[in-house]
Amino acid sequence: MTAPAAGAPLVLPVGQYLGALVPAAGAAVRGHRVRVGEQVHLLADGPEFEVWSLAHGVPRLAGLLPHDSAQLVRLARAIDPAEVERLLAGLAGRGLVALVDPADPAGFAGRHRWYSLLGGLGQQESGNCGLGLVGSPPVREVSPRVYEFWSLAPLFADLSAAAGFLAEAAGADPDPEPAETDPDRVLTDVVGWLHDLLCVSAGWLDVRLDAGSAR
Amino acid sequence: MVALLPLGNSPEDPHAWALGLPGQPLVHVEDTVHEVVVLGHLDADLWTTVQQVATSSGPSGAAPEPRTLLGRVLDALPTLLSVGAVHLDRAVPRTVAQ
Numbered sequence: 001m002t003a004p005a006a007g008a009p010l011v012l013p014v015g016q017y018l019g020a021l022v023p024a025a026g027a028a029v030r031g032h033r034v035r036v037g038e039q040v041h042l043l044a045d046g047p048e049f050e051v052w053s054l055a056h057g058v059p060r061l062a063g064l065l066p067h068d069s070a071q072l073v074r075l076a077r078a079i080d081p082a083e084v085e086r087l088l089a090g091l092a093g094r095g096l097v098a099l100v101d102p103a104d105p106a107g108f109a110g111r112h113r114w115y116s117l118l119g120g121l122g123q124q125e126s127g128n129c130g131l132g133l134v135g136s137p138p139v140r141e142v143s144p145r146v147y148e149f150w151s152l153a154p155l156f157a158d159l160s161a162a163a164g165f166l167a168e169a170a171g172a173d174p175d176p177e178p179a180e181t182d183p184d185r186v187l188t189d190v191v192g193w194l195h196d197l198l199c200v201s202a203g204w205l206d207v208r209l210d211a212g213s214a215r
Numbered sequence: 216m217v218a219l220l221p222l223g224n225s226p227e228d229p230h231a232w233a234l235g236l237p238g239q240p241l242v243h244v245e246d247t248v249h250e251v252v253v254l255g256h257l258d259a260d261l262w263t264t265v266q267q268v269a270t271s272s273g274p275s276g277a278a279p280e281p282r283t284l285l286g287r288v289l290d291a292l293p294t295l296l297s298v299g300a301v302h303l304d305r306a307v308p309r310t311v312a313q
Contacts, residue, residue: 018253019223019233026226033223035253115256117218119299133299139236154216154256201220201237209257 008068009099011088012194013055014112014205015041036095037207043096047079051087055097057195059140066102067195095207105191106184109159114194116154116203120147131202140200145180146193150202153190158208163187216256219300221249234300241298247284248291252301260306261288 018033021042031042032049043049054075057067065071069088073081091097100108121130121138129147130138142150145166153162163186170180179185197203222233222240232249233240244252250268251261258264262281265288269281279287295301 016253017220019221020225022224022226022229025229027229028226029223038257115216117220119218119302133236133241 008066008070010102010191010195011055011067011069011072012098012100012108012191012205013052013096013198014098014207015096016115016204016206017201020045034096035206037209041094041096047076047083048087048091050079051076051084052091052096055088055091056201057199059199062195062199063193069099098205100191102188102191105187106160109163109187109191111158111208112205113156113158113208114149114153114162114203115206116150116197118200118202120151131197131200140196140202142193142196145189146196149190149193150197154203159190160187163190166190216302216304217252217300218302219298221253234295242294242300244291244295245287247279248287251284251288252295255301261285261303 015034015036018035018040020029021031021033022028023030029045031044034041034043034052043052051072054072055067058075061067061071069085072088073084076084079087088097092099098108098112118131118139119134121132121134123144124130124138124141126141128141129144130141131147131150132139149162149166152165153159156162156165160183164183167181167183167186170176170186194205198205217234219234219241220237222235224230224232228243230246231243232246233243234252235241247268251264254268255261255264258267262285265285266281269278269284271278292301296303
């Protein structure tokens with residue numbers, strides 16, 4: 001992944017998309033529901049939802065360019081840049097977007113966790129691993145390390161714990177790669193992988209539910 | 216646990232909730248079954264989610280009895296599983312690292 005410009009936080013969407021909400025037959029879409037933790041938010045149909053959607057990244061760019069606010073402004077061409085920034089700030093204030101310093105993701109990673117969507121299609125001819133629907137071509141191919149994260153991270157309470165497990169597992173390899181056994185470096189990798197998965201709805205970020213608040 | 220993206224309902228049939236890929240609905244389920252599907256990951260087992268949804272469906276009086284709702288979920292499962300909209304796992308705490 002290309003290193004972001006200094007001082008440019010990554011823009012990461014938070015919440016489980018629950019779809020468009022139509023209140024009654026023949027009615028217009030009232031908004032889009034997104035659940036964060038135990039709270040369901042309604043995003044206005046239009047620029048607000050568009051900005052939240054674009055925070056997931058786009059498949060042709062994910063993993064190639066840093067997904068910071070400048071990138072998001074470029075993608076949201078139909079919306080005035082100042083309005084994009086205003087909407088981003090509002091979404092961040094509601095916990096629907098996280099602005100993350102890629103060089104210091106520990107705080108974010110300790111407060112957020114990962115849930116996966118789609119099916120795992122295993123290793124493909126490319127050597128990468130497929131995600132998608134069984135019996136169909138992959139929706140996206142990701143590296144084996146990203147695939148391992150996608151398959152295991154839902155088991156952990158937060159991203160830091162998931163990264164720690166991946167680092168420990170890598171250390172058990174007969175010939176471990178040092179960078180893959182350092183939890184801090186793995187966590188940096190994990191944060192860099194998220195848009196690779198988010199851009200095709202292969203999962204979502206949610207807040208960490210502490211034991212006391214879990215249902 | 217849900218495995219496809221919830222896409223919401225539509226003006227044509229507001230009681231049918233779609234799951235699929237972005238812009239590509241693959242299966243529809245009714246309101247309360249949909250709630251169980253999209254909330255299932257929060258609980259340690261399916262029965263707990265069914266009970267939660269049955270007791271929190273709002274004051275409209277439309278909330279089914281838990282066993283009735285469980286029956287609807289079980290009826291929907293073959294279709295949901297066949298398109299990869301959900302997956303089942305053992306009833307153990309999903310979070311192994313607190």
